[in-house]
Amino acid sequence: MSEVALQATGLVRRIEGDVxxxxxxxxxxxxxxxxxxxxxxxxGSGKSSLLYLxxxxxxxxxxxxxxxxxxxxxxxxxxxxxxxxxxxxxxxxFHFLLPEFTSLDNVILxxxxxxxxxEKDMRERGLELLASLGLKEHASKRPNQLSGGQRQRVAIAxxxxxxxxxxxxxxxxxxxxxxxxxxxxxxxxxxADNGRTVVVVTHDPALxxxxxxxxxxxxxxxxxxxxxxxxxxxxxxTADVTTAEP
Amino acid sequence: MPANLLxxxxxxxxxxxxxxxxxxxAGVAMGVGFTIMMAGLMEGSQIDxxxxxxxxxxxxxxxxDRRSVPIQPAEQEYGAVQMSNVANLNSRPGIRYPESVMxxxxxxxxxxxxxxxxxxxxxxxxxxxxxxxxxxxxxxQEIRVSKLASQMREGQIGDLSRAPNAxxxxxxxxEKLAVKAGDTLLLIGGQGVQVTSxxxxxxxxxxxxxxxxxxxxxxxxxxxxxxQSGVINELRLRLNDPLIAQKIATQVEGQTGYxxxxxxxxxxxxxxxxxxxxxxxxxxxxxxxxxxxxxxxxIISTITHEKRQDIAIMKSLGxxxxxxxxxxxxxxxxxxxxxxLAGWVIGYLLCYGWSKITIYNTLTGTTVPLSIYYSxxxxxxxxxxxxxxxxxxxxxxxxKATRVHPVEIIRGAS
Numbered sequence: 151m152s153e154v155a156l157q158a159t160g161l162v163r164r165i166e167g168d169v170x171x172x173x174x175x176x177x178x179x180x181x182x183x184x185x186x187x188x189x190x191x192x193x194g195s196g197k198s199s200l201l202y203l204x205x206x207x208x209x210x211x212x213x214x215x216x217x218x219x220x221x222x223x224x225x226x227x228x229x230x231x232x233x234x235x236x237x238x239x240x241x242x243x244f245h246f247l248l249p250e251f252t253s254l255d256n257v258i259l260x261x262x263x264x265x266x267x268x269e270k271d272m273r274e275r276g277l278e279l280l281a282s283l284g285l286k287e288h289a290s291k292r293p294n295q296l297s298g299g300q301r302q303r304v305a306i307a308x309x310x311x312x313x314x315x316x317x318x319x320x321x322x323x324x325x326x327x328x329x330x331x332x333x334x335x336x337x338x339x340x341x342a343d344n345g346r347t348v349v350v351v352t353h354d355p356a357l358x359x360x361x362x363x364x365x366x367x368x369x370x371x372x373x374x375x376x377x378x379x380x381x382x383x384x385x386x387x388t389a390d391v392t393t394a395e396p
Numbered sequence: 397m398p399a400n401l402l403x404x405x406x407x408x409x410x411x412x413x414x415x416x417x418x419x420x421x422a423g424v425a426m427g428v429g430f431t432i433m434m435a436g437l438m439e440g441s442q443i444d445x446x447x448x449x450x451x452x453x454x455x456x457x458x459x460x461d462r463r464s465v466p467i468q469p470a471e472q473e474y475g476a477v478q479m480s481n482v483a484n485l486n487s488r489p490g491i492r493y494p495e496s497v498m499x500x501x502x503x504x505x506x507x508x509x510x511x512x513x514x515x516x517x518x519x520x521x522x523x524x525x526x527x528x529x530x531x532x533x534x535x536x537q538e539i540r541v542s543k544l545a546s547q548m549r550e551g552q553i554g555d556l557s558r559a560p561n562a563x564x565x566x567x568x569x570x571e572k573l574a575v576k577a578g579d580t581l582l583l584i585g586g587q588g589v590q591v592t593s594x595x596x597x598x599x600x601x602x603x604x605x606x607x608x609x610x611x612x613x614x615x616x617x618x619x620x621x622x623x624q625s626g627v628i629n630e631l632r633l634r635l636n637d638p639l640i641a642q643k644i645a646t647q648v649e650g651q652t653g654y655x656x657x658x659x660x661x662x663x664x665x666x667x668x669x670x671x672x673x674x675x676x677x678x679x680x681x682x683x684x685x686x687x688x689x690x691x692x693x694x695i696i697s698t699i700t701h702e703k704r705q706d707i708a709i710m711k712s713l714g715x716x717x718x719x720x721x722x723x724x725x726x727x728x729x730x731x732x733x734x735x736x737l738a739g740w741v742i743g744y745l746l747c748y749g750w751s752k753i754t755i756y757n758t759l760t761g762t763t764v765p766l767s768i769y770y771s772x773x774x775x776x777x778x779x780x781x782x783x784x785x786x787x788x789x790x791x792x793x794x795x796k797a798t799r800v801h802p803v804e805i806i807r808g809a810s
Contacts, residue, residue, distance in 0.1 A: 251408065
């Protein structure tokens with residue numbers, strides 16, 4: 151049985167006001183360790199709202215998000231920040247890198263915030279991450295000296311810097327060209343293959359199909375769940391083998 | 397959250413906005429500089445004035461007087477009694493056994509004491525009459541308790557012994573009466589005694605009321621004018637440290653029973669006006685520092701507004717709200733500290749420049765440079781208040797900015 155990395159139980163998120171508006175309406179979801187989950191749905195369906203709840207950027211009105219076995223509904227804002235810093239990595243549609251800092255400085259920012267490593271170790275790890283994403287020669291460049299795809303890869307390196315169990319990505323390829331989209335999605339796929347949990351919101355059905363699983367959200371509810379192409383292929387192979395057996 | 401990370405981010409923010417940062421620093425520097433200059437000028441003039449005042453008069457004056465009416469015989473006899481037309485039991489004026497009292501005081505006070513006789517007299521000269529205070533002194537002892545010897549403009553204090561009924565008069569009085577050393581005046585005492593006196597010297601204390609209304613003679617002439625031979629009605633003390641005068645006066649009064657007045661008590665109305673002046677000047681200086689911090693408020697407001705996305709992303713990465721807020725406080729502190737350092741230099745240069753300006757001093761009758769008091773306290777207080785104002789000014793825009801929900805910013809950007 152696979153270990154659950156991220157679990158949502160009865161999640162509800164409402165916008166209170168003169169007219170109450172429900173963004174997420176009673177979602178139950180489990181994501182296993184090392185699983186690549188894609189969340190899809192039409193605009194305004196609540197997929198980004200669900201992701202922000204799963205990433206503890208927003209708090210639900212009802213329900214709970216359990217991160218690596220730790221319930222989070224009763225945590226204070228500071229405790230939620232600590233969980234985000236140590237267990238979660240974020241990638242957004244826009245890179246959101248600090249413009250005055252170099253790529254390397256941006257990558258080591260979460261490590262410095264955590265304050266658990268020496269300056270030398272942080273820089274070594276930062277360079278290692280940039281090198282693994284093909285950005286070693288851009289370490290001393292500022293975001294405005296990089297292309298869109300390069301900036302997004304720096305943002306991925308930053309998300310990975312504190313070795314989080316879960317990567318949460320909101321339309322990470324939404325502002326990229328086709329080549330960069332392919333590159334970034336491949337990186338996320340590789341991250342999942344290396345044992346980390348990846349949850350991605352995307353509009354692109356072709357990319358979503360490459361995830362292990364895809365949940366389709368409509369009106370704040372899970373409308374359908376699909377198995378990804380690769381998992382489906384693996385399942386077919388397993389079925390063929392089973393059928394062929396005497 | 398490690399402080400060096402927050403300082404690094406703060407430093408990056410302020411150094412990437414050189415012009416805005418310099419304007420903020422200039423505002424702080426001007427506020428601090430002018431505050432130091434004002435404080436130095438204010439305290440300098442005050443100290444200078446007090447020094448003149450203290451030099452002119454005895455630090456403590458022991459008078460043959462009491463602060464309240466002595467207990468009356470009827471009060472000693474009866475538990476409750478209504479008193480009217482109270483008679484003073486000590487009808488004979490003067491301090492009893494003045495030599496013994498002085499010997500006793502000399503044994504413990506940090507300074508010296510001299511006897512004198514204070515009375516009033518009328519000068520009849522040139523057809524006019526003028527009331528003055530006549531103080532009889534012992535020239536040999538007087539030089540140990542007053543600056544009269546150094547205030548002499550004509551003659552010397554010792555000349556009092558060289559002529560019969562000699563007197564020393566203030567310069568303003570001499571000008572008013574058109575007399576000079578060697579001239580004679582008619583003095584009329586309280587008991588109708590009339591004496592022809594010779595002016596042997598002219599002094600200038602710098603205080604108009606003294607120079608116009610005070611004359612000095614030997615003790616025996618003052619006793620004659622008072623009609624009380626052998627009486628000493630005033631002891632005058634000069635202390636090594638004038639600032640302990642009030643404490644010594646209290647102790648002397650407790651020991652002798654005579655009213656002892658310190659120079660502070662004698663000039664309490666003046667010192668009280670100094671307190672009011674200090675308060676006004678401090679308020680103005682505080683307002684200057686507060687106003688100078690508005691530049692910092694403006695800059696931090698601008699930075700926090702421009703950095704809304706950065707704030708959102710730092711919070712989403714897991715930096716706590718208080719940590720992000722501290723970044724902007726550090727930015728204000730950086731602007732404040734550099735501004736304060738520049739302000740110290742400006743303040744010193746302003747003080748130095750002002751000290752080169754000369755003005756006519758009515759107290760001394762000479763042209764003197766403006767008195768500036770250089771004190772590290774001025775620098776520390778101006779710097780401290782300015783730093784407090786800067787960080788305070790940053791706190792509110794920083795708090796407002798860091799309360800923003802990251803999701804709102806991320807959604808807005810998307």
